[in-house]
Amino acid sequence: MCRKILLSILTVIICSYSQISTxxxxxxxxxxxxxxAPTISKHIYGHFAEHLGRCIYEGFYVGDSSAIPNSAGVRLDIIDALKELQIPNLRWPGGCFADTYHWMDGIGDLDKRPTIVNTWWGGVTEDNSFGTHNFLNLCEELGAEPYLSGNVGSGGVQELADWVQYTNFKGKSPMSDLRRENGREEPWGVKYWGIGNEAWGCGGNMRPEYYADIYKKYVTFMSDADVEGGIYKIASGASNDDYNWTEVLMKNIPKNMLQGVALHHYSVIDWDAKGPDVNFNEDTYFKTMKESWLMEELIVKHTAIMDKYDKNMEVDLIVDEWGGWYEVSEGTNPGFLYQQNTMRDAMIAGMNLNIFNNHADRVKMANLAQAVNVLQAVILTDKEKMILTPTYHVMNMYKVHQDATLIxxxxxxxxxxxxxxxxxxxxxxxxxxxxxxxxxxxxxxxxxxxxxxxxxxxxxxxxxxxxxxxxxxxxxxxxxxxxxxxxxxxxxxxxxxxxxxxxxxxxxxxxxxxxxxx
Structure with missing residues (x-):
């Protein structure tokens, strides 16, 4: 009896030692x-600010009459925090919101701007007090390139062409004259433009063949004038493993009309049961990491398709939406997508940034979703309070890779x-x-x-x-x-x-x- 117990104990010790050794x-x-070796583009460390929940209003923008210290209505603490991150670009106004946004509603006198109902996110009414001038001036203050998502779903070709002229044209024209009337003499020179967003879904539920034709129509009327090297046009790309979408775009859009193709992938375990933002268990964590690791496979397979049609690698892969997505924090508006940010999010950030860095030959831009109070945010606010999340700290630690040569x-x-x-x-x-x-x-x-x-x-x-x-x-x-x-x-x-x-x-x-x- 004693001998059997001793052997059992010895077996446990040997097994434990074997596990530790492994x-x-x-x-x-x-x-x-x-x-x-390629250069790791600084634009891989980009961010995303959609009119969603408390990202813009009550996040970035509190208005110039707020007691919270601000610059033209934008919180100074957020500006300082994002400057510390050295964010290279900021994507706006969406997301799904982009294809319902009409940019002319957000310029001119505040008291004359029409309201808009945000039908995608919470059904709230916005007053359009944050518009083109606010966003582009913010990007100037941050030292970040603006990345504008154009309205293709519900907006017309002329509307997008006019936005390009309003932001970029130096000479005399109807739109540049209007810009000057609204207080901005010199154009901003916006280089990065998204031609719609998620055209396969909230951007219009289009077939890839149809979107490829729509894309060519819109970019035909977007002037390259007054932007060094011309504007950088990004096609609405695939969701996850929709490889046919990438194939159709690469096959049907001429390379001289296309600089980047987007890809969206979120680390979400189940769209119908996303799991809690804080009180998750290891089973949920493992499944989230599995989804996060999928980014490697997606990049490899999408770039293989791109290589087939673009052997000289003239078209970039733009991962302009990525990050963790869970159920909203308890007690918050389900349409606002507010979630806490834990060490799990730090793992997602570190893993994905390493993946992007190692694919720097094709991945030239990425945009974490989103900057403030939405999804995997780097900043959370509560009235006058502001905190930096674990994801913020990872981005800050990794900024040393920006524009460095990959090893x-x-x-x-x-x-x-x-x-x-x-x-x-x-x-x-x-x-x-x-x-x-x-x-x-x-x-x-x-x-x-x-x-x-x-x-x-x-x-x-x-x-x-x-x-x-x-x-x-x-x-x-x-x-x-x-x-x-x-x-x-x-x-x-x-x-x-x-x-x-x-x-x-x-x-x-x-x-x-x-x-x-x-």
């Missing part, structure tokens, strides 16, 4: 240095196992900036196991290494208005860097960025 197996990451990597990721399924636990991307600083970003989605890695960095000639880590005790942890700094990056020194060899263990569900200098 978890602690070192992952060797190899540099695939190449003189032809391709290769490795076999350890697996995050759960309930007889498994996913790669680790995503990594690396780059070298104009000052020869090297940055390596790691995201480990495993809930229990740290991931030891080893990298030979000798060929980069680095002499010193520093680090920043975003982590927390629980996946469900988040910053609240009562505890706004619960999750924020911390200095990280728990690594070995000697004779060009880096050894470090990435903690469970964490994001780590290391910086190496010569």
């Amino acid at each position: 978890c602690q197996e070192i992952t060797t990451i190899k540099l695939d240095a190449s003189d032809n 391709p990597l290769s490795f076999d990721s350890p697996m995050y196992a759960y309930n007889k399924e498994s996913l790669p636990a680790l995503t990594v991307s690396a780059s070298k900036d104009a000052n020869d600083k090297v940055h390596i970003s790691f995201t480990n989605i495993d809930t229990k196991n740290g991931t030891p890695v080893s990298i030979d960095l000798n060929e980069l000639g680095l002499k010193n290494m520093t680090g920043s880590l975003l982590s927390s005790e629980n996946l469900q942890d988040h910053n609240s208005f009562e505890n706004p700094n619960k999750i924020e990056p911390k200095n990280f020194k728990d690594f070995k860097f000697k004779k060009g060899m880096l050894e470090v263990t990435i903690p469970p569900f964490s994001v780590l960025v290391l910086e190496g200098i010569k």
Whole structure:
């Protein structure tokens, strides 16, 4: 009897040791240095501001009479926070809202502007007090490129052509004269234009063949005048794995009329049962990570189609909507899509940004949905209060990759196992900036196991290494208005860097960025 108990205990010890040994197996990451490596476009780190819930009104825009400190009605704390992120572009006014928005309703005297009912998001009535001038002036203040989504669903060709002229034309014309009457002498020079949004759904429920023809009709009348290099036209692209949509657009739209094709993918486990924003379990978390990892497959397969029709890679892939999507926070308007932002969102952000970086040859822009108070927001507000989310901190940590040269990597990721399924636990991307600083970003989605890695960095000639880590005790942890700094990056020194060899263990569900200098 005693012998059987002893053998059982010994078996448990051996099994436990075996599991630990497997978890602690070192992952060797190899540099695939190449003189032809692409630049990681800063526009991969773009953002999205739709007229949805409290993103614009009560988010960005409080009005110039508000007691909250503001610049022309836009909150100064939000401006400062987004400047810190160095956001390269901002997409507006939608989203689904774009194809119901008539831009001329948002210019001129405030008391003469018509109202609009936001039929997509909550059925609220908006007064059009935030319009073209507000948005484009905000982008100037942020140092960000505006990305305007044109109304193709319910707007006409002339309406979009007039918007282009209003924002861009320097000379004398009906629209440039109107712009001057409204207080803006010089044009803004808007380069990035989306030709409708989700034309397969809320943008008109079109077939791809029909949309391709509509696209060509609209862009024919959009003048390239007064924008260096011409305007950059982005077609409404596929949802998720609708590869036929990409095929039809690439086949039917001439390359001289097309600079980018969009792709939308959200990390949502079930559109009918999205799961809670905070009180989720590991089963929900694993399913969310599975959907997030799908971004890799989608980019690979959509770009393979693009390669078939565009061997010279003249057309870019634009992932202009991505992020986590859950049930709204308890007690909030279902149409406002307000959700909290936990360590799960940090995992989504770190994983997807690594994926985008590693596909920088085709992915030239991406827009996290959305900037303030909507979906995977980087900023949340409550009246005069404002907090920065874990996603904000990941974007801030990763901004070092903007316009840096990609350093391709290769490795076999350890697996995050759960309930007889498994996913790669680790995503990594690396780059070298104009000052020869090297940055390596790691995201480990495993809930229990740290991931030891080893990298030979000798060929980069680095002499010193520093680090920043975003982590927390629980996946469900988040910053609240009562505890706004619960999750924020911390200095990280728990690594070995000697004779060009880096050894470090990435903690469970964490994001780590290391910086190496010569």
